[in-house]
Amino acid sequence: xxxxxxxxxxxxxxxxxxxxxxxxxxxxxxxxxxxxxxxxxxxxxxxxxxxxxxxxxxxxxxxxxxxxxxxxxxxxxxxxxxxxxxxxxxxxxxxxxxxxxxxxxxxxxxxxxxxxxxxxxxxxxxxxxxxxxxxxxxxxxxxxxxxxxxxxxxxxxxxxxxxxxxxxxxxxxxxxxxxxxxxxxxxxxxxxxxxxxxxxxxxxxxxxxxxxxxxxxxxxxxxxxxxxxxxxxxxxxxxxxxxxxxxxxxxxxxxxxxxxxxxxxxxxxxxxxxxxxxxxxxxxxxxxxxxxxxxxxxxxxxxxxxxxxxxxxxxxxxxxxxxxxxxxxxxxxxxxxxxxxxxxxxxxxxxxxxxxxxxxxxxxxxxxxxxxxxxxxxxxxxxxxxxxxxxxxxxxxxxxxxxxxxxxxxxxxxxxxxxxxxxxxxxxxxxxxxxxxxxxxxxxxxxxxxxxxxxxxxxxxxxxxxxxxxxxxxxxxxxxxxxxxxxxxxxxxxxxxxxxxxxxxxxxxxxxxxxxxxxxxxxxxxxxxxxxxxxxxxxxxxxxxxxxxxxxxxxxxxxxxxxxxxxxxxxxxxxxxxxxxx
Amino acid sequence: xxxxxxxxxxxxxxxxxxxxxxxxxxxxxxxxxxxxxxxxxxxxxxxxxxxxxxxxxxxxxxxxxxxxxxxxxxxxxxxxxxxxxxxxxxxxxxxxxxxxxxxxxxxxxxxxxxxxxxxxxxxxxxxxxxxxxxxxxxxxxxxxxxxxxxxxxxxxxxxxxxxxxxxxxxxxxxxxxxx
Numbered sequence: 001x002x003x004x005x006x007x008x009x010x011x012x013x014x015x016x017x018x019x020x021x022x023x024x025x026x027x028x029x030x031x032x033x034x035x036x037x038x039x040x041x042x043x044x045x046x047x048x049x050x051x052x053x054x055x056x057x058x059x060x061x062x063x064x065x066x067x068x069x070x071x072x073x074x075x076x077x078x079x080x081x082x083x084x085x086x087x088x089x090x091x092x093x094x095x096x097x098x099x100x101x102x103x104x105x106x107x108x109x110x111x112x113x114x115x116x117x118x119x120x121x122x123x124x125x126x127x128x129x130x131x132x133x134x135x136x137x138x139x140x141x142x143x144x145x146x147x148x149x150x151x152x153x154x155x156x157x158x159x160x161x162x163x164x165x166x167x168x169x170x171x172x173x174x175x176x177x178x179x180x181x182x183x184x185x186x187x188x189x190x191x192x193x194x195x196x197x198x199x200x201x202x203x204x205x206x207x208x209x210x211x212x213x214x215x216x217x218x219x220x221x222x223x224x225x226x227x228x229x230x231x232x233x234x235x236x237x238x239x240x241x242x243x244x245x246x247x248x249x250x251x252x253x254x255x256x257x258x259x260x261x262x263x264x265x266x267x268x269x270x271x272x273x274x275x276x277x278x279x280x281x282x283x284x285x286x287x288x289x290x291x292x293x294x295x296x297x298x299x300x301x302x303x304x305x306x307x308x309x310x311x312x313x314x315x316x317x318x319x320x321x322x323x324x325x326x327x328x329x330x331x332x333x334x335x336x337x338x339x340x341x342x343x344x345x346x347x348x349x350x351x352x353x354x355x356x357x358x359x360x361x362x363x364x365x366x367x368x369x370x371x372x373x374x375x376x377x378x379x380x381x382x383x384x385x386x387x388x389x390x391x392x393x394x395x396x397x398x399x400x401x402x403x404x405x406x407x408x409x410x411x412x413x414x415x416x417x418x419x420x421x422x423x424x425x426x427x428x429x430x431x432x433x434x435x436x437x438x439x440x441x442x443x444x445x446x447x448x449x450x451x452x453x454x455x456x457x458x459x460x461x462x463x464x465x466x467x468x469x470x471x472x473x474x475x476x477x478x479x480x481x482x483x484x485x486x487x488x489x490x491x492x493x494x495x496x497x498x499x500x501x502x503x504x505x506x507x508x509x510x511x512x513x514x515x516x517x518x519x520x521x522x523x524x525x526x527x528x529x530x531x532x533x534x535x536x537x538x539x540x541x542x543x544x545x546x547x548x549x550x551x552x553x554x555x556x557x558x559x560x561x562x563x564x565x566x567x568x569x570x571x572x573x574x575x576x577x578x579x580x581x582x
Numbered sequence: 583x584x585x586x587x588x589x590x591x592x593x594x595x596x597x598x599x600x601x602x603x604x605x606x607x608x609x610x611x612x613x614x615x616x617x618x619x620x621x622x623x624x625x626x627x628x629x630x631x632x633x634x635x636x637x638x639x640x641x642x643x644x645x646x647x648x649x650x651x652x653x654x655x656x657x658x659x660x661x662x663x664x665x666x667x668x669x670x671x672x673x674x675x676x677x678x679x680x681x682x683x684x685x686x687x688x689x690x691x692x693x694x695x696x697x698x699x700x701x702x703x704x705x706x707x708x709x710x711x712x713x714x715x716x717x718x719x720x721x722x723x724x725x726x727x728x729x730x731x732x733x734x735x736x737x738x739x740x741x742x743x744x745x746x747x748x749x750x751x752x753x754x755x756x757x758x759x760x761x
Contacts, residue, residue, distance in 0.1 A: 052720050085619060131716075137620065148713065149713045154687040155686070155687035161712045273632050309628035342686065344687050366692070411660075458656075458744075460746055463746050498751075501744070543754075544739035579721070
C-alpha cells in the first residue's frame with residue numbers, strides 16, 4: 001500500500017490551518033493557567049485535567065547528505081500530552097502535529113511528486129493521535145486499554161520503553177491486565193507494537209510495522225526477611241512481512257515469529273539489605289519461512305548480577321550469556337524500532353558501537369567507594385566479554401572486548417556561600433580478534449581501540465551558577481572504513497536563579513570525512529568542517545513553562561544505546577521551543 | 583500551502599503573547615494542576631530504603647516532592663543532595679521526597695548505590711518500564727520535579743536543576759510545607 005500517496009489530499013490540508021491555530025493557542029494557554037482544572041464526572045468522581053504542550057519551530061539548513069530536497073526548510077512540530085485523572089481512572093493521549101515547508105522557505109519539491117514516485121521529496125505534513133490509554137486502577141489491579149510501557153524481567157525477553165537517545169519510544173498498543181499484590185503479581189498483555197519512531201530530519205513519526213505481541217508474566221514473593229521473588233514469563237512476537245523503513249519493501253521471509261520463555265529469581269535484601277542477587281534465563285525460538293521452506297532456530301539469554309552494599313563500599317558483579325538471542329525480525333536486525341529486547345550490555349553506557357548484541361558472553365565488575373559522610377567518591381569498573389557477529393558461532397571465536405574506566409566525583413554540599421561539584425571520568429577500551437580474519441589480521445590482533453575522558457565542574461553561589469563540561473574520545477578502527485577519528489566537545493552554562501540559562505557549546509568530530517570536507521567549503525564554517533559551535537538560551541516564565549532558542553550546529557554520526565545504533569544527520573540552523581504545562 | 587505559511591507565524595506570535603506573563607517572571611509562584619496517580623514502585627536495590635513506595639499512602643495527607651532522575655544525568659547528581667538538605671529540614675513537618683530512577687535495565691543496578699554516595703536518605707525507587715514516568719513526566723525530562731501539596735494536587739513542575747535555583751526552591755518548599 002502506498003502510504004505516502006494516501007496521506008496527501010486536499011480536504012486534510014484545508015483542515016490543517018484552523019486545526020493548527022486552535023492547537024497552538026490551546027497549548028500556549030497552558031502557560032497562563034492558574035486555576036484548578038478539577039471537575040465532577042458522573043460515575044467517576046473528582047477528575048483533574050492536565051496538559052503538557054511542546055511547540056518547536058525549526059529551521060534546518062544543510063544536512064550534508066545525498067538528498068538536497070530535505071535541506072533548507074522550516075517546520076513546526078507540536079506535541080500535546082493530555083490526561084484526565086480520577087481516583088481510579090486515568091485517560092491519556094498524545095497528539096503530534098508536524099508541518100514542514102511552511103514557515104521560512106518554499107518547498108524545493110513544488111511540482112514534484114511526493115513519496116514513492118520520488119523518494120527524495122518525502123517531506124509532508126502529518127497529524128496523528130498517539131499514546132492513547134484508558135487505565136483503571138482499582139486497588140492492586142491495573143487494567144489498561146491502549147498504549148503501555150512494558151518490560152519483562154530485566155528486559156532480556158521484552159522491553160517496551162523509551163530509548164531517549166535514539167528517539168524511539170516503544171509501546172505495546174492493546175489490552176493489558178496487571179495484578180500487583182504483596183506476595184503475588186501477574187500480567188497479561190496482547191496487542192501491536194507501536195514504536196513512536198521520530199525521523200531525525202523532519203521530526204515526523206516513521207510509519208510503524210504491525211508486529212503482533214502476546215505475552216504474560218507471573219511472580220511470587222516470599223515474605224520478609226527472605227524477600228525472594230520468583231517469576232516466569234513467556235511471549236510470542238509475530239512480525240509483519242516488511243523490511244524497509246517505509247513498509248514498502250517486503251521481506252524475503254514470511255511467517256516470521258519469535259517465541260521466548262524464561263524465569264527469574266531476585267533477592268534484593270539479603271544480609272540485612274547488604275546483598276542483592278538477580279538471575280534470569282530465557283530460551284528463544286525463531287521460526288520463519290523462505291519460499292516454501294520452514295526454518296527454525298533457537299537461542300538463549302542469561303543474565304545474572306550480585307551487588308554487595310556496605311556502608312561506604314559497593315561491589316557489583318554482572319554476567320551475561322546471550323547466544324543467538326534477539327527479539328527482532330532478524331538476528332542481525334538493523335532497525336532500532338523493531339528490536340523489542342534490551343538485554344543489559346554490562347559495559348560503560350557510552351557512545352561506543354556495540355556489535356553482535358545478541359551473541360555475547362562475559363561479565364563486568366564495578367567497585368564504588370564513597371568517603372561518607374564526606375562529599376568525595378570514586379569508582380573502578382572493568383568489563384571483559386566476547387562477541388561474535390555471526391549469530392550461530394561461539395562468541396569466543398569472534399572478538400574479545402576489554403573495557404576499564406574510573407570515575408572521581410565530589411557532590412554538591414549546600415549551605416555555604418560557594419558550593420561546587422566535580423565529576424571526572426576516564427577509560428580505555430580494546431577489541432581483540434579471537435580468530436584469523438584474513439592473511440593480514442590474525443587472532444590476537446587489536447581490532448579497535450578507544451580512549452575516552454570527561455570532566456564536569458559546577459560552581460554555584462547564590463542565584464548564580466556555572467557549569468563547565470569537556471569530553472573527548474579518540475577511537476581507531478583497524479579493519480573498518482574509518483581508520484581513526486575523534487569526537488568531543490566543550491560547553492559552559494551560566495544559570496541565573498530559575499529564569500535564565502545560557503549555554504555556549506563547541507563540538508568537534510572527524511568521524512565522517514566526507515561531511516567534514518563538504519562542510520569545510522562553507523564560508524560560515526570559519527572554524528573548519530570539524531567544529532560545530534552553538535548557543536542555547538532558555539527563559540523560564542514560571543516553573544514548568546519555558547521558551548528556549550538553540551542556534552548553531554551539531555555533528556551527525558552514529559548514536560548508540562545498548563548496542564542499538566542509529567545514524568543522525570548533521571544539523572545546522574535554529575530551533576525555538578516552547579513548553580507549557582497545565 | 584501559502585495560507586499555512588501565514589497561519590503558522592501568526593499562531594506562534596499569538597502563542598507567545600498568551601504565554602508571556604505581564605510582569606517579571608515569578609518563579610516561586612505556584613500553579614494548581616492535576617493529581618498524580620497512586621503509583622507503587624519498588625525500592626532501588628542497595629538504596630537507602632528497602633520498602634516499596636506507595637503514593638496512595640501520602641496523597642492528600644502530606645506534601646510530597648517527586649524527583650525524576652537517572653544515574654547518567656549530571657544535574658540530577660546536584661539536585662538530589664539539595665533535596666536531601668530540604669528533607670532533613672522539613673521531614674518532621676511531614677515532607678516526603680521520592681526519587682524515581684529513570685534508568686534502564688542497563689544501569690538500574692547503579693541507582694541505589696549512586697543515591698547512597700550522594701548521602702540521600704529519602705525513598706529511591708525504580709521505574710524500569712517507565713510506566714509511571716510516562717504518566718507524570720511525558721517529556722521524560724531529567725531532572726524533573728513535581729511538588730504535590732497536602733490536598734494531593736500538583737502545584738509545581740520543573741524541568742532541569744541548577745545550584746542557582748537553590749534559594750527559589752528552598753523558599754518554595756517552605757511554602758509547600760507550611761501550606
